[in-house]
Amino acid sequence: MKPIVLITRKVPEIARALLQEAFELIEWMEEEEPAPRSFLEKWIGEVDGLYCLLTDKIDESLIARSNRLKVISTMAVGFNHIDVAAASKRGILVTHTPEVLTETTADLAFALILATARRLVEASVFLREGQWKTWSPMLMTGQEVYGATLGIIGMGRIGEAVARRASGFDMKILYHNRNQKPEAEMRLGMAYAGLEELLQASDFVVVLAPYTQETADMIRKEQLQLMKPSAILINVARGGIVNETDLYDALQKGTIWAAGLDVFDTEPVPLDHPLLTLTNVVTLPHIGSASIQTRMQMALIAAQNLMKGLAGERPNFVVNPTAWSDVNTGQGKE
Ligand code: NAP
Numbered sequence: 502m503k504p505i506v507l508i509t510r511k512v513p514e515i516a517r518a519l520l521q522e523a524f525e526l527i528e529w530m531e532e533e534e535p536a537p538r539s540f541l542e543k544w545i546g547e548v549d550g551l552y553c554l555l556t557d558k559i560d561e562s563l564i565a566r567s568n569r570l571k572v573i574s575t576m577a578v579g580f581n582h583i584d585v586a587a588a589s590k591r592g593i594l595v596t597h598t599p600e601v602l603t604e605t606t607a608d609l610a611f612a613l614i615l616a617t618a619r620r621l622v623e624a625s626v627f628l629r630e631g632q633w634k635t636w637s638p639m640l641m642t643g644q645e646v647y648g649a650t651l652g653i654i655g656m657g658r659i660g661e662a663v664a665r666r667a668s669g670f671d672m673k674i675l676y677h678n679r680n681q682k683p684e685a686e687m688r689l690g691m692a693y694a695g696l697e698e699l700l701q702a703s704d705f706v707v708v709l710a711p712y713t714q715e716t717a718d719m720i721r722k723e724q725l726q727l728m729k730p731s732a733i734l735i736n737v738a739r740g741g742i743v744n745e746t747d748l749y750d751a752l753q754k755g756t757i758w759a760a761g762l763d764v765f766d767t768e769p770v771p772l773d774h775p776l777l778t779l780t781n782v783v784t785l786p787h788i789g790s791a792s793i794q795t796r797m798q799m800a801l802i803a804a805q806n807l808m809k810g811l812a813g814e815r816p817n818f819v820v821n822p823t824a825w826s827d828v829n830t831g832q833g834k835e
């Protein structure tokens with residue numbers, strides 16, 4: 502009998518075909534609507550594998566309902582929507598899709614740097630609203646990108662890809678991580694900085710750290726106050742790392758100059774959110790990795806992770822390797 506897999510959304514056909522061949526599928530077939538909690542609760546106890554997205558909250562209480570689940574495969578690199586500790590406790594592997602989305606997400610981070618600095622969205626609206634009367638010396642003037650100082654918080658895979666792009670713009674690059682990366686410093690010509698120093702010195706601050714207990718609310722009023730009034734904050738990582746109330750105040754009062762946001766505390770961001778009233782904010786609907794090629798690849802890798810894990814092979818991208826060794830030594834199951 503084939504293993505049973507629960508899929509929480511209509512996924513690209515290229516991945517679905519693979520899954521259908523290997524597994525018996527239980528599917529939520531909507532493309533635009535996440536599976537309701539009741540659907541997940543109904544089926545989680547019946548399946549060997551779960552193929553999920555970042556819109557699914559795979560928390561302890563859901564995981565506790567599973568009794569034969571072996572692999573949770575998410576079609577994302579960030580896995581803060583999954584209670585990894587609860588999965589590990591039960592010897593359930595958690596897998597994700599890093600690497601394949603690195604360059605695409607870095608492109609979007611850089612697009613936000615350019616869009617905010619040069620006021621692209623605001624200028625386009627200005628034109629379409631018929632406000633463009635003449636060329637004038639200071640019309641829609643923004644901030645210089647070329648030669649500016651870029652501070653990256655979270656110098657991992659995507660952080661490095663943004664730094665590579667920045668060197669083409671002759672930017673001075675600072676980064677902040679918990680661990681210093683001497684080899685990457687040499688390779689990318691960048692310097693390590695404490696968080697305070699980075700915030701004070703940077704013209705652009707790009708957040709690319711994962712959402713964790715440590716990074717939750719990492720950028721709030723006191724951090725924003727350290728930034729230059731001409732500085733721009735870009736968040737392509739996760740909502741919740743930047744405090745949105747404090748960010749709104751900082752943008753409205755001119756504490757900082759602009760912000761570019763691909764992610765929000767609540768997604769979709771409510772249309773009456775105060776940040777959406779500001780012209781110096783560029784807002785996007787969490788499309789960091791959204792190129793056709795990359796999303797296809799992510800869907801495929803998430804399928805392959807599941808196929809390997811359920812075949813007893815180690816998947817390529819395991820979030821909780823200790824659960825893998827526990828499974829293989831017969832430990833970790835409750
Ligand atoms: P990664 O390679 O794991 O890099 C994350 C970096 O953050 C690491 O270098 C890590 O270094 C650093 N970090 C972790 N905790 C930190 C802390 N408390 N303070 C400062 N730095 C910290 O991950 P990635 O592939 O680059 O992805 C980064 C994040 O981007 C993902 O977790 C995901 O949430 C987000 N993302 C968003 C989109 C989108 O669509 N908007 C797409 C892809 C990814 P240390 O361990 O040394 O601190």
